[in-house]
Amino acid sequence: MPQIAQRVSQSTKKSYGMYDRARKLAATGADLIHLELGRPVDDTPDHIKQATIDALRAGHVHYDDMQGNPLFREALASKLASFNGINASADEVLVTNGLTQASFCAFMALLNPGDEVILLDPYYPQHVGKIELAGASCVRVPLDAANGFSIRADWIEAAITPATRMIVLVNPCNPTGRVYSREELQSLADVAIRHDLFVVSDEVYEYITFDAPHISIATLPGMRERTISLFAFTKAYAMDGWRLGYAVADTAFMPALRTIATSAVTHVNTFIQYGGIAAVNGPAQRLEEMVSTDRKKRDLVVSRMNQMPGVRCASPEGTIYAFPDISDTGIAAQSLAERILDEAGVVVEAGSFYGASGEGHLRICFGSQTEERLSEAMDRLARFFNDRVD
Numbered sequence: 339m340p341q342i343a344q345r346v347s348q349s350t351k352k353s354y355g356m357y358d359r360a361r362k363l364a365a366t367g368a369d370l371i372h373l374e375l376g377r378p379v380d381d382t383p384d385h386i387k388q389a390t391i392d393a394l395r396a397g398h399v400h401y402d403d404m405q406g407n408p409l410f411r412e413a414l415a416s417k418l419a420s421f422n423g424i425n426a427s428a429d430e431v432l433v434t435n436g437l438t439q440a441s442f443c444a445f446m447a448l449l450n451p452g453d454e455v456i457l458l459d460p461y462y463p464q465h466v467g468k469i470e471l472a473g474a475s476c477v478r479v480p481l482d483a484a485n486g487f488s489i490r491a492d493w494i495e496a497a498i499t500p501a502t503r504m505i506v507l508v509n510p511c512n513p514t515g516r517v518y519s520r521e522e523l524q525s526l527a528d529v530a531i532r533h534d535l536f537v538v539s540d541e542v543y544e545y546i547t548f549d550a551p552h553i554s555i556a557t558l559p560g561m562r563e564r565t566i567s568l569f570a571f572t573k574a575y576a577m578d579g580w581r582l583g584y585a586v587a588d589t590a591f592m593p594a595l596r597t598i599a600t601s602a603v604t605h606v607n608t609f610i611q612y613g614g615i616a617a618v619n620g621p622a623q624r625l626e627e628m629v630s631t632d633r634k635k636r637d638l639v640v641s642r643m644n645q646m647p648g649v650r651c652a653s654p655e656g657t658i659y660a661f662p663d664i665s666d667t668g669i670a671a672q673s674l675a676e677r678i679l680d681e682a683g684v685v686v687e688a689g690s691f692y693g694a695s696g697e698g699h700l701r702i703c704f705g706s707q708t709e710e711r712l713s714e715a716m717d718r719l720a721r722f723f724n725d726r727v728d
């Protein structure tokens with residue numbers, strides 16, 4: 339039999355965490371509450387749907403500009419200036435199928451086989467497979483739980499070798515919920531500049547911050563020209579199924595990014611980009627309501643989890659995830675997540691799924707359920723932790 343390509347069989351991306359185990363259990367009729375997938379519970383706002391339907395009816399059904407609809411890219415350039423403080427022209431924006439395609443383009447366009455890429459551990463695991471598909475390898479630099487998972491520039495610097503080419507930053511951070519401060523970002527930027535590295539900055543949770551403002555690392559001095567900033571409509575606009583995102587980079591990199599993008603899918607769906615225009619130009623109130631609901635859910639999860647024996651839950655500054663410390667239970671995170679699924683019917687991820695530094699933690703997505711259902715999940719978890727027999 340012919341064999342599949344080595345680049346696929348050698349990739350370490352073999353698992354979707356608890357997803358498969360939960361699916362099997364759900365097929366037996368179990369009543370599960372899903373707090374594992376980062377899928378917003380809300381519906382996409384009506385004005386976005388209506389603009390998309392209007393575009394479809396108006397005949398926007400053909401190939402558009404390969405880099406993305408020019409009107410859409412203009413709207414994104416305005417948003418980048420007003421919300422992120424990034425001065426980018428429409429030519430420096432590439433529209434993609436979600437952030438996933440944007441990151442794939444960045445890794446494939448910028449990495450050579452043998453290159454090393456620094457990930458801050460805990461990290462977003464889906465980046466790993468793409469980096470490895472590009473022939474590069476991941477160097478995991480631990481963040482310290484005892485230090486609130488802050489960026490340690492000295493640890494990053496210690497991991498740099500002549501093969502290091504890039505640092506991947508996820509800010510706000512999935513899974514820890516950290517929103518990095520200007521000082522932390524500056525310390526990382528200093529290392530990137532000193533060693534002439536690219537930074538790929540995944541900002542899919544840019545709007546979902548509770549206590550600290552989101553800062554795009556591309557706005558720091560000397561960073562714009564070496565940073566590929568990645569965004570998507572996925573989380574804040576509850577558009578995960580639409581598949582709409584974008585990459586922002588210096589024009590020098592755009593031909594390479596476009597080459598990769600168009601090799602895989604040629605274009606992003608034409609009429610959906612009109613929904614994107616409506617989202618960007620639409621009322622800010624919708625985003626504010628969404629963040630305020632997520633804040634309530636965050637507060638609920640943090641206060642409930644801190645009452646459970648063996649659990650210490652820091653308050654995430656952003657994202658839709660809590661990352662409680664369960665090390666006092668003495669049970670490994672994966673075993674605990676499996677027991678919670680089997681015994682309490684709640685699906686959570688083991689922190690160790692996000693790297694060695696995530697051991698001793700669970701990742702709980704509070705944005706994926708209504709407040710009522712989240713509250714029921716907390717009741718189930720409270721029963722589990724109170725009754726737990728080791």
Ligand SMILES: Cc1ncc(COP(=O)(O)O)c(C=O)c1O
Pocket residue numbers: 376435436437438439462508512540542570571572578582583
């Ligand atoms: C950090 C991070 N990056 C990227 C993605 C994927 O985004 P998209 O669905 O827009 O491809 C997610 C989704 O959970 C995420 O958490």
